[in-house]
Amino acid sequence: MSTSSCPFFMKPVNLKHLAEALQLSIGTVSRALNDRYDISQATKERVRALAEELNYTPNSFASNLRRNKSNTIGVIVPEVANPFFSLALNGIEELASRHNYHVIIQLSREDNSHELAVMRQLVRSQIDGLLWSVASGSQNSAQLEVLRDRGIPVVLFDRVHSGYDVPTVTTDDYESSYQATRHLLEAGCRVIAHLAIAGDLSISQRRWLGYCHALRDYGLPLQDELVVHETAAKPAAEIVRELLLLRPDIDGIFAAVESLAMGSYEVCQALGCRIPEDIKIVSFSNLKSAALLAPALTTVTQPAHSIGKEAARILFRAITKSQLLTAAQSVELKSELHRRASTASDGQVPTNLE
Amino acid sequence: MSTSSCPFFMKPVNLKHLAEALQLSIGTVSRALNDRYDISQATKERVRALAEELNYTPNSFASNLRRNKSNTIGVIVPEVANPFFSLALNGIEELASRHNYHVIIQLSREDNSHELAVMRQLVRSQIDGLLWSVASGSQNSAQLEVLRDRGIPVVLFDRVHSGYDVPTVTTDDYESSYQATRHLLEAGCRVIAHLAIAGDLSISQRRWLGYCHALRDYGLPLQDELVVHETAAKPAAEIVRELLLLRPDIDGIFAAVESLAMGSYEVCQALGCRIPEDIKIVSFSNLKSAALLAPALTTVTQPAHSIGKEAARILFRAITKSQLLTAAQSVELKSELHRRASTASDGQVPTNLE
Numbered sequence: 126m127s128t129s130s131c132p133f134f135m136k137p138v139n140l141k142h143l144a145e146a147l148q149l150s151i152g153t154v155s156r157a158l159n160d161r162y163d164i165s166q167a168t169k170e171r172v173r174a175l176a177e178e179l180n181y182t183p184n185s186f187a188s189n190l191r192r193n194k195s196n197t198i199g200v201i202v203p204e205v206a207n208p209f210f211s212l213a214l215n216g217i218e219e220l221a222s223r224h225n226y227h228v229i230i231q232l233s234r235e236d237n238s239h240e241l242a243v244m245r246q247l248v249r250s251q252i253d254g255l256l257w258s259v260a261s262g263s264q265n266s267a268q269l270e271v272l273r274d275r276g277i278p279v280v281l282f283d284r285v286h287s288g289y290d291v292p293t294v295t296t297d298d299y300e301s302s303y304q305a306t307r308h309l310l311e312a313g314c315r316v317i318a319h320l321a322i323a324g325d326l327s328i329s330q331r332r333w334l335g336y337c338h339a340l341r342d343y344g345l346p347l348q349d350e351l352v353v354h355e356t357a358a359k360p361a362a363e364i365v366r367e368l369l370l371l372r373p374d375i376d377g378i379f380a381a382v383e384s385l386a387m388g389s390y391e392v393c394q395a396l397g398c399r400i401p402e403d404i405k406i407v408s409f410s411n412l413k414s415a416a417l418l419a420p421a422l423t424t425v426t427q428p429a430h431s432i433g434k435e436a437a438r439i440l441f442r443a444i445t446k447s448q449l450l451t452a453a454q455s456v457e458l459k460s461e462l463h464r465r466a467s468t469a470s471d472g473q474v475p476t477n478l479e
Numbered sequence: 480m481s482t483s484s485c486p487f488f489m490k491p492v493n494l495k496h497l498a499e500a501l502q503l504s505i506g507t508v509s510r511a512l513n514d515r516y517d518i519s520q521a522t523k524e525r526v527r528a529l530a531e532e533l534n535y536t537p538n539s540f541a542s543n544l545r546r547n548k549s550n551t552i553g554v555i556v557p558e559v560a561n562p563f564f565s566l567a568l569n570g571i572e573e574l575a576s577r578h579n580y581h582v583i584i585q586l587s588r589e590d591n592s593h594e595l596a597v598m599r600q601l602v603r604s605q606i607d608g609l610l611w612s613v614a615s616g617s618q619n620s621a622q623l624e625v626l627r628d629r630g631i632p633v634v635l636f637d638r639v640h641s642g643y644d645v646p647t648v649t650t651d652d653y654e655s656s657y658q659a660t661r662h663l664l665e666a667g668c669r670v671i672a673h674l675a676i677a678g679d680l681s682i683s684q685r686r687w688l689g690y691c692h693a694l695r696d697y698g699l700p701l702q703d704e705l706v707v708h709e710t711a712a713k714p715a716a717e718i719v720r721e722l723l724l725l726r727p728d729i730d731g732i733f734a735a736v737e738s739l740a741m742g743s744y745e746v747c748q749a750l751g752c753r754i755p756e757d758i759k760i761v762s763f764s765n766l767k768s769a770a771l772l773a774p775a776l777t778t779v780t781q782p783a784h785s786i787g788k789e790a791a792r793i794l795f796r797a798i799t800k801s802q803l804l805t806a807a808q809s810v811e812l813k814s815e816l817h818r819r820a821s822t823a824s825d826g827q828v829p830t831n832l833e
């Protein structure tokens with residue numbers, strides 16, 4: 126059905142108008158438009174034809190009230206300081222706006238008990254569905270059970286629990302990490318550090334595995350002390366400084382998280398290590414200014430906006446069509462490796478522009 | 480009162496324990512702890528002494544339920560892609576966590592009618608208070624009336640409405656813009672462009688006025704075509720490109736908004752303009768990587784985290800002490816000018832490190 130093109134001085138057509146014109150009850154017209162089983166195909170077609178002719182637009186808010194919908198979805202993310210999450214939120218807001226839905230955002234603060242508390246609160250607020258990127262350390266299914274008990278559809282994105290029958294929207298973390306590490310190896314690096322996300326998230330594991338397998342395929346040993354994790358207890362620069370002082374032979378850094386890549390830039394400047402001559406750096410990052418850094422940072426860029434949008438698209442399909450969500454509806458999107466000056470080989474330093 | 484240090488195998492002390500030990504009613508103990516007028520000073524002291532001795536910790540959630548509190552505050556911000564807002568949110572979350580409060584975030588998407596809709600929804604969700612940074616173009620008081628009707632305390636931060644009797648937490652926008660422009664003038668710039676925030680926000684006006692007065696005090700004329708605004712309709716780089724092609728004599732840029740500064744870097748690279756030799760740039764920015772850009776960006780840095788925290792502090796004072804909020808409680812914090820390579824004068828290029 127097209128959106129209403131009634132000129133503004135005409136009253137928009139409503140269900141009552143349709144019912145009168147068709148000599149049907151309002152209930153029958155409504156059920157016909159909602160494609161209900163107890164209305165004949167012939168009646169459905171008559172109703173739809175007139176609705177289309179008169180540019181009838183359903184009042185989605187009122188119709189959702191009747192179905193006990195709140196026209197609100199919840200979003201739980203660990204934080205918003207990471208541009209990945211703010212871009213994903215923009216994608217979610219874009220789709221919600223198109224569906225005339227509100228979005229309530231809550232931060233889990235990377236804290237499991239807080240995450241469970243905000244989820245309970247969202248459930249009490251009668252959200253129609255939830256988009257969720259889990260806090261690191263979320264290992265049990267208590268949160269998912271809260272949702273299942275209330276029949277609230279959920280789609281996980283980026284940071285997901287595996288092993289549950291819910292749709293996930295993720296990126297090719299293993300493959301893109303393998304490619305990023307391989308890119309460092311091909312540029313000549315032989316002692317490559319891996320700077321990992323805190324906790325034991327599924328994305329951390331996949332990024333670490335991509336790194337391990339790239340080293341293995343190059344015949345290089347895995348060295349535990351070359352792998353460090355971000356932590357709330359220590360500034361990013363401090364973590365990198367300790368690593369580079371412990372292992373001055375490091376000639377490549379693969380950061381799974383942007384904050385540790387920024388820490389690496391700071392420390393390299395302070396210690397007088399030249400990027401890319403002494404150390405080459407590649408990082409997962411959605412930082413808009415990556416290409417403007419000194420030197421421009423090679424990144425694995427996740428399609429953050431599309432991830433948010435795709436997760437919302439799956440959720441709205443479930444909400445508007447009462448479709449059951451299962452793991453079978455999961456989607457994996459591709460990240461892109463942007464090669465820039467921070468990983469250039471000798472004599473092949475590209476300009477700062479991509 | 481200190482927080483409870485009961486070993487975990489002991490049941491925490493509650494009001495009933497205190498009442499039994501003191502041979503008082505639970506109501507009297509509760510009223511004494513809440514410092515109510517109808518309890519004698521002697522009783523208050525007896526109750527407090529025992530409460531302290533037994534490490535009694537009030538169950539704030541239960542006590543707020545009794546007072547009809549939802550233990551939730553709402554936050555409305557235009558967007559979260561700007562690091563200013565994500566840092567301010569961190570400050571708000573920090574204080575909310577300390578008060579055992581939940582934070583519901585909603586984005587106004589820089590759209591007035593959506594802003595009004597999300598505010599109505601927050602009011603329906605029974606928030607105890609609201610922190611609000613207004614969308615550009617918010618000119619009427621409809622939103623504030625929604626809150627006043629329900630007696631919900633509100634604190635405005637950064638982007639504020641003026642002329643209403645509510646507290647605001649802002650920064651010294653006029654003064655810091657004057658200083659930033661003066662810094663460009665002292666570095667030798669004579670044709671300075673001003674890249675402004677969209678809409679007619681109070682902060683846009685103050686930042687523009689600081690720029691105007693610095694030019695005037697240097698005896699330079701104000702040229703309308705040197706002032707351009709960001710807009711959703713055009714990418715930042717496009718706005719800057721058109722400006723620099725129109726006025727190739729521009730030798731300084733004062734950006735009131737980070738996205739236009741990033742656009743300026745991109746365009747300067749593309750057009751072969753050298754920063755700072757051909758054009759010097761200073762920008763309002765909370766970008767963590769400002770010091771790592773090529774060249775390092777001179778910034779006016781707002782204390783974003785403190786702004787969020789201070790706004791929350793004022794709001795929680797109102798919520799927990801039922802204190803009336805007025806404009807008299809407004810606070811202005813200071814921004815800092817960080818001088819870096821993007822505004823260095825000839826022969827005085829500092830290193831990238833601050």
